[in-house]
Each structure stands twice: as structure tokens, then as C-alpha cells.
Amino acid sequence: MVEVTGIGVYSCVKTEDDENPDPSTVGVLDSEDLADDAGAEASRICKELIETTLNKKYGDSKSARNHWFSGEAEVNRTDEGESVIDVLEATRNDGDIETYSKHIADWYITEIQSRSDLIIVAPFEEYNREFVAVIKTPFLPDAHEIDTEEVFVEHERIIREETDKSIIYPFYDEFEEETNTERAHVYQRHGSQHYAKYWWRFLRLEEEKHPDEFVEDTIAQRFDGKDGGFTSIEDFVDYASREFDDDTGQEATVSVEIANTSFQIPLSEFQQQDNVQLAKEGNTYYVVLSGTEPQMTVGSGGNKRSLFDKIDDLPRPSDLF
Secondary structure, three states, X not given: OOEEOOEEEEEEOOOOOOOOOOOEEEEEEOOOHHHOHHHHHHHHHHHHHHHHHHOOOOOOOOOEEEEEEOHHHHOOOOOOOOOHXXXXXXXXXXXXXXXXXXXXXXHHHHOOOOOOEXXXXXXXXXXXXXXXXXXXXXXXXOHHHOOHHHHHHHOHHHHHHHOOEEEEEOEEEOOOOEEEOOEEEEEEXXXXXXXXXHHHHOOOEOOOOOHHHHHHHHHHHHHHOOOXXXXXXXXXXXXXXXXXXXXXXXXXXEEEEEOOEEEEEEHHHHHHOOOEEEEEEOOEEEEEEOOOOOOOEEOOHHHOEEOOOOOXXXXXXXXXX
16 A cells, blocks of 8 residues: 655746746645644545556556666766765655755756646655655646645645656566666656657656657658658568567557558567458458457446357358458
8 A cells, every 4th residue: 555755746837938947845745744634635645646657557558658767867966966866766765855856846847848837746655665756737826825735635636637647766566576776667648649758858767669659760760761661561561570579569550441440450460461461352452350259349448348258150251252
């Protein structure tokens, strides 16, 4: 169970005329502050935010990724000669929450392209280990005018529903039960459409491309170069087999649209050409998918339902073509 041990909240306001923006401290709560009623409410809401971000499937989607720290994360960034890693380590290990959380807010607001937002820095305990969460919530114009506890209580719905970015340090492998201080979990809602660079750059993390993005960038370089586009399916298959390894092939997808219906097909299916075939007869095109018994479902998550237990009464391919 997540136990929040401190909370630092900062209103980060950026304007075009301000070349040296400075975060406004909304308030800082240490472990003693969290023990009273108002502090307990702030802790509860922050705890729920952290639990939500911990439950993301990191590494399995474009929105939740595992980033490595770059060499810059070990370079001194504070007047005291501390690096990003030093500050994160101190924050999660009972360091001065007021001093170290302020450093993190400073780095956020001065990062190029960062937005005006509320930044929450919260050390916490889980899995019998210490972590720190950095959470970006929507900008609240009046945040600097009210108490820290009231920010959470009065704006709970907005914070819970619209919080869209978070970082958990250090990386934790739940299956191996091991932490890695050279990596961090990074979440960005709608990361499949836009994965903002400023959110991982301000803590000097390295870029972590999803296989789809890697494939897209690699093919874009080919199109921009002398080779240009592909002349045939075989040309594409040969290229994909040379350029992309098995892991990329299994995780990246290719979109095929035919008759106003779009299919997301793993790149590996084109590399292997075992279960997916494209065919043409006259002016009609076909996508042929073959394999074991298909699953036809409606809904998603807990509401997902299979339409059939078993499908037997199907025509043979020769009956259709």
C-alpha cells in the first residue's frame, strides 16, 4: 500500500515576457503535517494519484514508458553541486522535502516548452522501498492563494480527472522485485498522439521511442533519401526484415485500410508472411488473415464479451473466391 511521506506543491506560471520564471510555492507538507485531518485529506488524494500511475503498464504502451537517465542527470545543477540523481535520491530518502522539491519545480518551469501547471513532488513508500513521484496537474490560477491542503480538497475532481503526466523514480520491476536508479517510469496521457519531450527532458532523461515511432522515423529517412518509397510488397518485406529486429517486429504495427475498414497488423506478420497475405483480383483487393480459431468480441476491459464460444459454421475459402 502506498504511504505518502511528504508533499511539495508549486504553481508554475510561464509568461512570454518572463525570461527567468520562478515557481510559486503553494506549500510543503512533511510527515507531521500529513498526520492532521487536512493533511490526511491531501495525502489521500495524492496517494490515489500515485496508485493510478503505478498501475500503468509501463513498456507496453506509448503513454507509459521506461526511460534511462542521460549523462546530464549526473551533472551538477544546484548551487550546492547536486545533480538530478542526487536530488531525486535525497527526496525519496527523507531529505529536506522543501529544498529538494523546489529544485524539481525550478527545473520544470525553466525547461523549454514546459507549460504553466501545478507540480506536485511526493516521496512515498511502496513494496518496502522508497520512491518519489513528480506529478503534473492542470494549472489552477488561485493555487498560490490558498493552503496546500485546500488545493487538493477544493480541486479534487479536477486534479483526479485531469492529471495527465507523472514520473516515478526509481524504476521498479515488480516481477524481479528490483529497483534501478538509472531508470524512471514516465507516463503521459494521450502519449500515442503526442509524447511531449519537455516532460522527460527536464529531469535529464533520455528519449525512449516506442517501436511504432522507431519504424516511422526509419521509414521516413528512407522516403527522404535516394531510395524513396517501396515498389512492391516484396520490396517492403525485404526492407523490414533487414532493418527491424524481432522485438520491434512484434511490437510495431502497420495500418492496412481496405473498404473503409482499418486493420492494425504487427510488422512481424509482414516480415514472416505466415498469417497475413495481400491479394488482388481485377480491381478488387483482399487482406487474407489465417490462423487458429478467431475471437470476436464487443466491449473492452471488464465489459469485454465474446460473441461465440466456438465458430464452426463457416464457408471454405474456395466457396468465397
